[in-house]
Amino acid sequence: MPTALVIAAAGSGTRLGAGMPKALAPLADGRALLAHCLDAVAAARDAGTSLDAVVVLVPADPDGGARVRAVVAEGRARLGAPVACVPGGAERADSVRSGLAAADRALGRGVPGPRHVLVHDAARALTPPAVFAAVQEALDAGAVAAIPGVPLTDTVKEVVLADAGAAPGERTLRLTVRGTPPRGGLRAVQTPQGFDLDALLAAHEAVRADPARDAAALTDDAMVMEAAGHAVAVVPGHAEAFKVTTPLDLDLAAALLARRPA
Numbered sequence: 209m210p211t212a213l214v215i216a217a218a219g220s221g222t223r224l225g226a227g228m229p230k231a232l233a234p235l236a237d238g239r240a241l242l243a244h245c246l247d248a249v250a251a252a253r254d255a256g257t258s259l260d261a262v263v264v265l266v267p268a269d270p271d272g273g274a275r276v277r278a279v280v281a282e283g284r285a286r287l288g289a290p291v292a293c294v295p296g297g298a299e300r301a302d303s304v305r306s307g308l309a310a311a312d313r314a315l316g317r318g319v320p321g322p323r324h325v326l327v328h329d330a331a332r333a334l335t336p337p338a339v340f341a342a343v344q345e346a347l348d349a350g351a352v353a354a355i356p357g358v359p360l361t362d363t364v365k366e367v368v369l370a371d372a373g374a375a376p377g378e379r380t381l382r383l384t385v386r387g388t389p390p391r392g393g394l395r396a397v398q399t400p401q402g403f404d405l406d407a408l409l410a411a412h413e414a415v416r417a418d419p420a421r422d423a424a425a426l427t428d429d430a431m432v433m434e435a436a437g438h439a440v441a442v443v444p445g446h447a448e449a450f451k452v453t454t455p456l457d458l459d460l461a462a463a464l465l466a467r468r469p470a
């Protein structure tokens with residue numbers, strides 16, 4: 209099945225506090241997060257994941273964009289598929305929509321049978337090949353959407369503001385619990401998330417056209433498919449597919465890199 213990989217690497221990295229786009233943040237070995245992500249994609253290909261095109265969403269600002277493109281230029285030969293860089297948007301969902309349009313162009317139309325897309329966060333830079341393989345296998349078996357998920361170790365509470373008039377800084381003190389979903393029925397979901405490309409293009413277009421939808425609230429692509437009424441299959445994720453978001457995550461990434469063979 210023709211398959212494109214879209215890598216979302218256009219985020220600002222505010223929560224990481226590295227003073228640069230997150231994709232450029234160096235891990236313990238000094239190499240950028242995105243360079244490690246491209247290594248992980250190359251490893252997945254070596255292990256059997258098939259990719260016909262790669263699209264990398266890069267920051268829209270000229271300086272950050274140029275620096276991220278340079279990381280892609282250095283790593284593209286390892287990917288073994290044509291690679292395009294496309295400027296991202298204000299929110300992740302905006303970036304992914306641009307990436308899907310580029311994936312659509314890269315794969316071309318008129319091929320009989322479904323076209324697949326894997327949407328991946330650059331920030332999940334150490335994702336093992338087995339996660340890519342599990343998602344692709346589910347798509348090949350006929351799923352319209354397949355996402356990796358892991359069981360939760362924490363108990364999760366749904367919370368509400370106890371006092372809507374509280375000052376923003378006081379909010380955490382004024383939260384109260386509304387309910388506790390049973391933990392066994394929850395999964396923390398990761399990327400790559402795999403989809404029928406045409407179904408995901410249509411689902412993103414439908415949410416974009418809905419004025420009631422807030423792009424910032426679309427934190428993954430599966431929820432765009434859920435909104436369109438599609439079934440979403442869940443396949444095993446992996447603890448090492450965690451998203452590098454905070455400085456503590458950089459420490460975890462350093463520990464993992466130290467453990468992996470060079």
Ligand code: C5P
Pocket residue numbers: 215216217218219220230231265296297298299300301303304328329330331332427451453
């Ligand atoms: O912000 P969040 O942690 O959800 O970002 C997940 C991924 O989406 C990151 O790899 C980030 O670079 C990417 N992103 C993007 N465009 C944005 C915001 C985030 O490509 N506007």
